Amino acid sequence: MKTNIGLLLTKRAHLNPEREAYVESDGSRRFTFKELNNRSNRLANGLLASGLQKGDRVGLLLMNSVEFMESFFAIAKAGGVVVPLNWRLVADELEFILKDSGVKTLIFDNEFAETVADLEGRGDKTEINQWLHVLGGASEHACQPFAVSYDAYCAASATDEPTCGAEDDDMLYIMYTSGTTGLPKGVVHTHSTAMWGVFTIHATADYQGDERYIACLPMFHVGALTPLTINAYHGATTYVMRSFDPVAAWECVEREKITSGLMVPAMLNFMVQVPHFENYDWSSVRWFMTGAAPVPVALTQQFQEMGIDVTQVYGLTETCGPSCLMDSVNAVRKPESCGKPFFFTEVKVADSDGNELPIGEAGEMLVRGKHVMREYWNRPDATADTLVDGWLRTGDVGVMDDEGFFAIQDRIKDMIISGGENVYPAEIESVLQSHPGISEAGVIGQNSVRWGESPLAVVVKTDPTLTADEILAFCQDKLARFKQPKAVEFTDIIPRNPSGKILKRVLREQYPTEASE
Template identity: 50%
Template sequence: MQNNIGSLLSKRAQISATVEAFVEVERNQRVTFSELNARSNQIANVLLQRGVKPGDRVATLLKNGVEFIENYFAVAKIGAVLVPINWRLVAPEIGYILSDSGAETVLYDAEFDTVVGQLAGDSSDSSNITSWLRVNVPGVESPLAVALDYAALTAEAPDTEPAIGAGDDDLLFIMYTSGTTGHPKGVMHSHNNMLWAQLTSLTTADMRGGDRFLLPLPMFHVGCLVPVSQLVHRAGTGIIMRDVDMAVMFKAIEQEKVTIFMSVPALLQFMLVTPEREQYSMETVRWIATGAAPVPVSMIEQWKALGIVIYQAYGLTESCGPGTLLSPEDAVEKVGSCGQPQMHTELKVIDDQGNTIEHGSDQVGELCLAGDHMMLGYWNKPEATAEALIDGWLHTGDLCTIDKDGCVFICDRKKDMVISGGENVYPAELENVLTGHPDVQEVAVIGIPSKKWGETPLAIVVAVAGKNPSIDDLKAYCKENLAAYKVPQCYEFVAALPRNASGKLLKQELRKQFNQPAPF
């Protein structure tokens, strides 16, 4: 029997037909597993009617919602390939992903009419798109002639099970992650990858049937897409947050009796200090999992005082999420660690010659992961794939130490990535944009500490001789070409960037020189 992720929903609908599958709090939508499966079948049949075949890429520009989930399982059932797009991106960034992936169908929320209008009029990046399916805002007509009515099409489609179109090692989704070259890379994952990612998480952390899982992170992230799949696999209920609104979130936690959820340290900190926390009960919450950065002991203790323990995770898009996990029991003793390898995951730390570093040596090396949930590779990038996947091991690019107990401590990022508020920001992408400004000669971007975001990018700029660009001007230029969360808020102007004899930029020198935290 083929493993098809979409068929998991079909099976769950048989076993747990009347169990509540997902609740969307802002729009007050509730669907059972039976209802979700029927809706998923309808959109699957719509896609088939429009000529979508196994292996075809279907892109989504959707906020968190039932529509995202039903499309995910529909695309999986018919053997097509989901391309979930970060809706924070601007039109040129989205256009690159559409062009690179070769997607021919796009499903999008009506609130993105403006950016879709820009894309639909751009013959270079979206000429391959044959169908634009618009998820309607009630009472709001589409301003775009190309838009097809999602609700009308699905209402008319049969809810019969489509023929399963793929499975096992066939592609399930391509998730784009920013790369050090400035262009995003499409991470390829199969049905088997997702199955093993689910099993890995389910057998490492304390997730139970009947759990009510808050979903505040965006579903275009693997950190939310895997839990969505897990909930179907385990018969839990997902509580969907369309946007992160503190009042709505705390109200949902109390009213929907949330038991577990995934977060990032910046959001956990906001939750502790926001006044809305005092207005609602969190007594049903058992644990929170978080990633992207270590959690300080003070924050762990604050959550513990509320009766809630913290799991700290390390993972990547390339690993389909799971990597390591630090249990709540070890959180204080192993502060700063991201824990040990999860179930069904192998780990090693290697030196520059590829030799495995022994536990407890304090030697810094590169973290490598292996397991059946590692990516197939990068879409259309065989050289990058060959660099990342060597003899079955995923080379993460993260530098770390490993203690005598096998706990990993990340100490640097080989690829200079900045994690700001849980979002990956790659300096090369920002540098490429800023050097396009006519008054900028060259620029280097590094991460500096931020009390609010954990880290934030600092742009160190060398201006063109005779020019004097303002910070506001550079910010405005970035906003035209980058998603808002990537735009540097901190700038320094220098006469020249430090380089070695061969001309290589010395970012370590910049980190020493500009080591003060951001003013926010």
């Protein structure tokens, strides 16, 4: 069997054809592994018949859905490269990613029809020559005039297994993550790196026979995409929330007897804020995995008391997800720790030259494993800075204790984590400084009870009449909602070091208050 992620679905459909593979969280659509594989094959054969070549990029601007899941496996089988698109981004942001990646086919949900029409109207700014419109509940007449109905496109093709078009070190997907320069970087994962991501998580996490997994995170995130692959490998049923809602999550847990899932800490917190949530039956749940932000000890303890283990993950898009895993018992005993490395993963704390530091001494966290990315797409400079002597430089400052547990102390890259989303200040600062009434801007994260952190804009204005509300409004159509500053502070000077770099540490000292949301 070739190392091709799409073939995991093929094999599982052969072994367990009647086992449920995909269920929408409200129970409205249910597909067995055989049915899901057939749907995937139809799309794969359609793409091949339309001229898809090995390595061609296919963009997915889709909400969590069966169409996303089957498209991922279909593109993998056909030898294309998946480009998952963050549907929270505005058209300008999407245009950059589509152009940078060279997407030729775009599959999009009806919710984003207007945004896609805007992109299509920009002419040759992208290389897209095929648009597949997922209509969902909309009528056939709602299909964009430049697009083809996704359902009709798939229905015209056979369910036969397509010829496998890629394997091993061939590209599987390019997932974009914002960078400190303000421009997103495309993280390249191959069939091999993704497969090892499956192996290392499956060997470390508590997967059991009849696993019923609730998928709450957006599928354009590695934290959702990798579990989809694991579930095909394991034969688990994936219960998919189109978008997260804590009440609907509890209803799904109770009705479908969910056993596990992955949520960011904010989601877990929202679930226990649901009025009378204790009336739901969660006795089937063994564990929820969480990550992307620190997990309050009180939250871990609350779920423990409910009989649910909360296992914390430290990872990156660049590692296909896994780096360290912390079980719930030790999370309470060592609240500052992010755990120990996954099974097929090495982690060390190093100095600026990559030399391993002794126990208790802080340095940069480095990760090594066969699940680490191949490169940043079209960014050899960034790749060379990040992949050094086989190790991935994370940009996080950490320390290891005498029991082998790692703890993150700071973020070298000044990244803000808001509701599980990575937000990079440089991108927001670039937008702010394009305002004619602003001469300088610095962005930091403020502690937020609701989101973990929220962006705060500190600006020097040249227009004395400029207000905070006007600045926030200026950002609305230029940045995705989760990136938009939640508050503005005015200052006469932005603190900088001799080389001109903003001193974020000083800004955080100057504005230590918590965010209002």
